[in-house]
Amino acid sequence: MPELPEVELISRALDTLVNGRTISTAELRRERLAPQITPDGFAAALHNAKINFVHRRGKHILFDLGNEKTLIVHLRMSGRFSLLAANREDPKFTHAVFYFEDETRLVFDDQRHFGLMKIVSTPELQEAKELKKLAPEPFSEEFSPEYLRDTLKTSKRSLKEFLLDQTKVCGLGNIYAAEAMFAAGVHPETSAYKVSAKKVPLLYDSIRAVLNIAISHAGDLAVDPENLEGGYFSVGDETVWYVYDRENEPCRNCETPIVRLKQGGRSTYYCRKCQRK
Ligand SMILES: [Zn+2]
Missing domain, CATH: 1.10.8.50 (Helicase, Ruva Protein; domain 3)
Structure with missing residues (x-):
């Protein structure tokens, strides 16, 4: 399971790679990755959504989207993102795909199937069950x-x-x-x-x-x-x-x-x- 430093690095890398890009289509291929939404709902919520930036809270990766929604991702044991060119095949355990307008795509694969995604309204992000009870970030002023x-x-x-x-x-x-x-x-x-x-x-x-x-x-x-x-x-x-x-x-x-x-x-x-x- 990745710890905070790894999640920090991954969210920084994702931010560098995808911030400012617009998701043209999103596919939820394994329903249990996002148990609170249907594949159709997932696609609808992310259709034409611009990624403002990617950040992190605890070990949750947060995609802040232009449509006032945030995609929360927990990698759990083996979740992994790859930014792939059109001619590259999907990894074997691909559970979600985010297509960009330039035909590259961000793929989430997860060999052990424990990863989790959820889409919430950004103004209510801090109220999300995943984040609400988290202690202050170790580098925040609150953590004294x-x-x-x-x-x-x-x-x-x-x-x-x-x-x-x-x-x-x-x-x-x-x-x-x-x-x-x-x-x-x-x-x-x-x-x-x-x-x-x-x-x-x-x-x-x-x-x-x-x-x-x-x-x-x-x-x-x-x-x-x-x-x-x-x-x-x-x-x-x-x-x-x-x-x-x-x-x-x-x-x-x-x-x-x-x-x-x-x-x-x-x-x-x-x-x-x-x-x-
Ligand atoms: Zn000693």
């Missing part, structure tokens, strides 16, 4: 050390589960949560409300730092318009991780073997010396 401190206080869950909850902190997935906790020196099993006053600002800085590093790392890579994948292409260099997926490998800080722990069904990685409870 005070916000983090106050929100931590409201939760008795483990810090790891807290960080993955998008209604508390927006944008951290399994990888960046583990990396942020390592950078802040906090143990993943610490109860959220028990994170010390001293550690909160460290955790806050670490969350922004790991996301920032990943985004700038991602930004350095060339974008292939025919392969805007939701994978980890942008940060696939494993050497950038301090703890994630490094079980039994030496901590980069103290050489203690990294421990893997199961929390809420997902693996967490940490250094038992650098991250004490």
